[in-house]
Amino acid sequence: DAKTTQPPSMDCAEGRAANLPCNHSTISGNEYVYWYRQIHSQGPQYIIHGLKNNETNEMASLIITEDRKSSTLILPHATLRDTAVYYCIVRPEYGQNFVFGPGTRLSVLP
Amino acid sequence: EAQVTQNPRYLITVTGKKLTVTCSQNMNHEYMSWYRQDPGLGLRQIYYSMNVEVTDKGDVPEGYKVSRKEKRNFPLILESPSPNQTSLYFCASGVGGSYEQYFGPGTRLTVT
Numbered sequence: 001d002a003k004t005t006q007p008p009s010m011d012c013a014e015g016r017a018a019n020l021p022c023n024h025s026t027i028s029g030n031e032y033v034y035w036y037r038q039i040h041s042q043g044p045q046y047i048i049h050g051l052k053n054n055e056t057n058e059m060a061s062l063i064i065t066e067d068r069k070s071s072t073l074i075l076p077h078a079t080l081r082d083t084a085v086y087y088c089i090v091r092p093e094y095g096q097n098f099v100f101g102p103g104t105r106l107s108v109l110p
Numbered sequence: 111e112a113q114v115t116q117n118p119r120y121l122i123t124v125t126g127k128k129l130t131v132t133c134s135q136n137m138n139h140e141y142m143s144w145y146r147q148d149p150g151l152g153l154r155q156i157y158y159s160m161n162v163e164v165t166d167k168g169d170v171p172e173g174y175k176v177s178r179k180e181k182r183n184f185p186l187i188l189e190s191p192s193p194n195q196t197s198l199y200f201c202a203s204g205v206g207g208s209y210e211q212y213f214g215p216g217t218r219l220t221v222t
Contacts, residue, residue, distance in 0.1 A: 043114075043200050043213025044153065087152075097143065097168055098211065100153035 003027070004088045009105040012082075018075040020104050022088030025069040030092050033064060035073045036100070037084040044087065044100070047073065051093075078108045112137045114214035116201050122220045123191060131186045131217050133201030141204045142184035143168070143211065144176065146197040153200065159184055191221040 005023040012018040024033065034049040048055055048062045050071075055062045061074040075082055087103040114135045123129055135142065143158035145168075155168030159178040173195055175187040184203075188195060198218050204211040 041198060041216060041218075043202070043216055044211075045213070046210040097155045097158055098153075099155070099169070100145075102150075102152050 003090045003099065004101055006086075006088050006101065006104045008102065009107070011107050011109055012075075012078045014080060014108050014110050015077055018078040018082065018106055018108070020073040020075075020086050020088075020106060021070065022073070023070045024088070024090045027068050027090050028092075031090045032093050033062065033068075033071050034089040034091060034098070035060070035062065036087045036089065036098075037082075038087070038103070039081075039084040047086075078106075080108050080110065082106065083108045112212070114201055114203050114212050116199075116214040116217045118217060119215065120218050122222065124222055125192055126190050129188050129191060129219075131188075131199060131201075131219070133184045133186065133214060134182050135184075135201075135203040135212070136182065137203060137212065138181065139203035139205055139212075140181070141211075142178065143202045143204075144174070144184070144186050145200045145202065146170065146195075147200065147216075148197050156186070156199075191219075193221050195219065196221050 032049050032051050035047040036044040038044045048060050050062045064071045085103040085105050087100050117132045140161045144156040145153045147153045154170045156174050157176040159165045200216050201214040202211040
């Protein structure tokens, strides 16, 4: 049973912010939200993770709702190189595995 | 350069011929893992290892073996490959089971 729900695909104009939603209504108190992305058939790449506070790093921002049932990954100025499949994963911080669902295929358009 | 390497990157083999896909990391990570990726099914974990001599099954371990004799290496062994093991395989490593896993470049395996 999937722990997260993401739209299968999204488009974004180059230079604009890309906002990728994720629904995780059954998240437990000790589970974090992680985001990875996979460009074409390369290995997935870690983007960001968070528990309940909003997080920001050099790649993206993560906004988690107060009830923690959903979150949004924000790429502030999307470029063509951000075209990828984005995976939202919930897991305890030091869990033993990551379960990757189908993710969201983001296409950044010129 | 910190990296996870896999060999071979591409392999075409026949049913039943034993093969090994090697995985090596130079980051002194305790945690290593193998995934397979198939169209429409996403990434699925095969096996993982929390440290040397400690391995455990992931979601799809049938038909695979692993070993962890050294910290840096985590080979994936297919004793008798079958066509349903045709897939793209990724090795990953990380600190403990922490948030950031580093993935290798992938091995594309075709079993005929």
